Amino acid sequence: MEEPKLKELVINRDWCKGCGICVHFCPKKVLELDDNEKAFAKRPEDCICCKLCEFRCPDLAIEIISSRGTARRAPTKGLLL
Amino acid sequence: MAIRDYIRERFFPHIWCPGCGHGMVLNGLLRAIEKIGLDKNEIVMVSGIGCSARIAGYVDFHTMHTIHGRALAFATGIKMSRPELKLIVPMGDGDALAIGGNHFIHAARRNMDMTAIVMNNRVYGMTGGQYSPLSGYGTMSTTSPYSNIDHAFDVVELSVAAGASFVGRTTTYHAKQMADILGQAIIHKGFSVVEIMSQCPTCFGRQNRLGSAIDMLEHFKENTTPIGSKAKQKNPDLIERGIFVQKKMPEYCSEYEKIIERAMVTVHHRDRRGHREYN
Amino acid sequence: MNENLKFIQGNEVCVEAALYTGLDFFAGYPITPSTEIMEHMAKRLPKIGGKFLQMEDEIASLCAIIGASLTGHKVMTATSGPGFSLMQEALGYAIVAEIPCVIVNVQRGGSSTGIPTHVGQGDVMQARWGTHGDHAIIVMTASNHQDVFAITVDAFNLAETYRTPVILLFDEVVGHMRERIFIPKKGEIPLVERLRASVKRGVDFHPYLPREDGRLPISDFGGVNRHNVTGLAHDMWGFPSDNPQVVHGLIRHLVDKIQNNTHKIAKYKEYYLQDARTILISYGSAARSALHVVENRRSRGEKLGLLELQTLWPFPYYLVQEKCADAKYVVVVEMNMGQILQAVKVSVDRPERVFLANRIDGVFITPTDIRNILRLIEGKGV
Numbered sequence A: 001m002e003e004p005k006l007k008e009l010v011i012n013r014d015w016c017k018g019c020g021i022c023v024h025f026c027p028k029k030v031l032e033l034d035d036n037e038k039a040f041a042k043r044p045e046d047c048i049c050c051k052l053c054e055f056r057c058p059d060l061a062i063e064i065i066s067s068r069g070t071a072r073r074a075p076t077k078g079l080l081l
Numbered sequence B: 001m002a003i004r005d006y007i008r009e010r011f012f013p014h015i016w017c018p019g020c021g022h023g024m025v026l027n028g029l030l031r032a033i034e035k036i037g038l039d040k041n042e043i044v045m046v047s048g049i050g051c052s053a054r055i056a057g058y059v060d061f062h063t064m065h066t067i068h069g070r071a072l073a074f075a076t077g078i079k080m081s082r083p084e085l086k087l088i089v090p091m092g093d094g095d096a097l098a099i100g101g102n103h104f105i106h107a108a109r110r111n112m113d114m115t116a117i118v119m120n121n122r123v124y125g126m127t128g129g130q131y132s133p134l135s136g137y138g139t140m141s142t143t144s145p146y147s148n149i150d151h152a153f154d155v156v157e158l159s160v161a162a163g164a165s166f167v168g169r170t171t172t173y174h175a176k177q178m179a180d181i182l183g184q185a186i187i188h189k190g191f192s193v194v195e196i197m198s199q200c201p202t203c204f205g206r207q208n209r210l211g212s213a214i215d216m217l218e219h220f221k222e223n224t225t226p227i228g229s230k231a232k233q234k235n236p237d238l239i240e241r242g243i244f245v246q247k248k249m250p251e252y253c254s255e256y257e258k259i260i261e262r263a264m265v266t267v268h269h270r271d272r273r274g275h276r277e278y279n
Numbered sequence C: 001m002n003e004n005l006k007f008i009q010g011n012e013v014c015v016e017a018a019l020y021t022g023l024d025f026f027a028g029y030p031i032t033p034s035t036e037i038m039e040h041m042a043k044r045l046p047k048i049g050g051k052f053l054q055m056e057d058e059i060a061s062l063c064a065i066i067g068a069s070l071t072g073h074k075v076m077t078a079t080s081g082p083g084f085s086l087m088q089e090a091l092g093y094a095i096v097a098e099i100p101c102v103i104v105n106v107q108r109g110g111s112s113t114g115i116p117t118h119v120g121q122g123d124v125m126q127a128r129w130g131t132h133g134d135h136a137i138i139v140m141t142a143s144n145h146q147d148v149f150a151i152t153v154d155a156f157n158l159a160e161t162y163r164t165p166v167i168l169l170f171d172e173v174v175g176h177m178r179e180r181i182f183i184p185k186k187g188e189i190p191l192v193e194r195l196r197a198s199v200k201r202g203v204d205f206h207p208y209l210p211r212e213d214g215r216l217p218i219s220d221f222g223g224v225n226r227h228n229v230t231g232l233a234h235d236m237w238g239f240p241s242d243n244p245q246v247v248h249g250l251i252r253h254l255v256d257k258i259q260n261n262t263h264k265i266a267k268y269k270e271y272y273l274q275d276a277r278t279i280l281i282s283y284g285s286a287a288r289s290a291l292h293v294v295e296n297r298r299s300r301g302e303k304l305g306l307l308e309l310q311t312l313w314p315f316p317y318y319l320v321q322e323k324c325a326d327a328k329y330v331v332v333v334e335m336n337m338g339q340i341l342q343a344v345k346v347s348v349d350r351p352e353r354v355f356l357a358n359r360i361d362g363v364f365i366t367p368t369d370i371r372n373i374l375r376l377i378e379g380k381g382v
Ligand SMILES: Cc1ncc(C[n+]2csc(CCOP(=O)(O)OP(=O)(O)O)c2C)c(N)n1
Pocket: B049, B050, B051, B052, B053, B068, B091, B092, B093, B094, B095, B096, B119, B121, B123, B124, B125, B126, B127, B132
């Protein structure tokens, strides 16, 4: 199966509260907090589109748009996701 | 539909603190609903009072933010009057099991088709950090400043004993498992309980020196394990995650349909014997 | 025999009337002296495809009917003092969220567990102010079965008209007594059906923006308009708000929609008031004895009259003032320590001419009891 490719990493700065959860748990260390305590993609090229950041963000502030569609087709096991 | 289509964006950003687990529950729940493909008009969310309960305002379903502890009772009336609707009832740990404990066990016993979600942060978040029936022995809170001597309920064991036909548990750290279990609970025909261990960094975290929201999530990762894992055998203190009960049992609204049939037959018989009864 | 003629208990009359309005959802918890309402509902509702629930307590019972009302059903619960106390928080919720429902309190004697199988009228003030915070409420009562029927139908009509809970404050005597009643034919009493929103799917829907006439069309849960219902102070979307202007507007709306319509809501009956020198004011079963005294004395040429209140709240102050203007004595007959007495004293000029004829021992107040007190008031000794 073809690897999903990141098209866009959208962060809603109005909603992000800078908790750092996405930054800490990103397996590829793609994200960081800026001077205003808002998340941003420091190394988007390293993103593997696992969407863990999007799934865990308490503020629904991140969206990963990949070449294989949005959250619906997240690569994962299990019944639903 | 993207999960954004399931929320009332006008009211965001939401009121929860940075890193609050309740937002993660909202996130997981929306993913589960999106995956199942439910129509927004067929879902009713009923919540009680607490930080957790504010979830109802943010989702674009038919929503009811009720009074402390009674969400399941309101939901019972809604479901019974319109059985085709999907009922989702998120509650705080205090909401569900202190003030609402009686409604909780009776709802489980009735087995009416609805999904109860216990957003368990082990504290009364909204009122500023008093101990809850899930805080547990030895925890600190504003009302147990010398440490708590109340023992905690085990939500899973309690639900099983009360007769829930679906019982699951997970944590906010396990985002994908959360969406998975919630989805199965929603599909399940009968009363389903999902306990989601959730972090309140502002009260429980601070008072018990558990660090930031991130540290608390790490804690969930390290102190839980899938049901029946080897790790559990080695370390019995680990908390099990997964689906504990998933069984077929007569559902209340379907059973009530039989009552209606029986009552109508009674009318018929009496009619033939000449004892008319009014409808 | 006329099949609409029945000889039944007041509690059963209340059930008949509720079904007459189209009620099809009831939830309750047993308590004397209201239990028969629940038992009849359990029997009757499934036969018409309606829903009956025995809940785990009275709190859950009221919550369940509020939920069912939101899906578009006419709903009711019934209880007595201890259960009514438990319901107060959910009652306030229904008031603030503007959800139509009917709550029957068949009053027993005493406070706390009191005297369950005996009569009392001690919950008048609780019905008015039992739930916390500023609010208005509609409370109705009746003294005989034909009136129990009419007032019960009225309660459902008012609940729909004003989108509010309505309390039926009956008492043990009326609830348990058997009496003749004609069940009106379908259509004989007009029914108010729910005013539903006509906003189309997808249009921004303001569930809490009252129309110019103050009424609020409702959109059923399960329909095309999704909205939020909350007991928190809320804006026109039903979303929590603490904006002072929004909060002020909400409280005014909730109070005004009822207080400003007191003249439409207030139901009463009057007997021989025109030239009455002594006016008895009573309600519920106590009014039966009061009427007996009045008719008895009239037959002897004495100028007694009776004002029987059927709407207790909003209290018809203007009505009481007007009717009592020329009376020498005003005597409130009730089975409590003077709960309506207070409202009557506020209503009339010269409150020093207002007296109380009461019983508080669980025993039904008799015409003799009233007569004895009248003699004292009139200075004739016992
Ligand atoms: C009848 C009643 N008692 C007390 C309160 C105050 N109160 C509001 S929320 C709450 C506890 C909330 O704790 P929990 O249910 O665990 O929710 P959380 O805020 O932690 O999500 C309490 C005691 C209330 N609103 N109503």
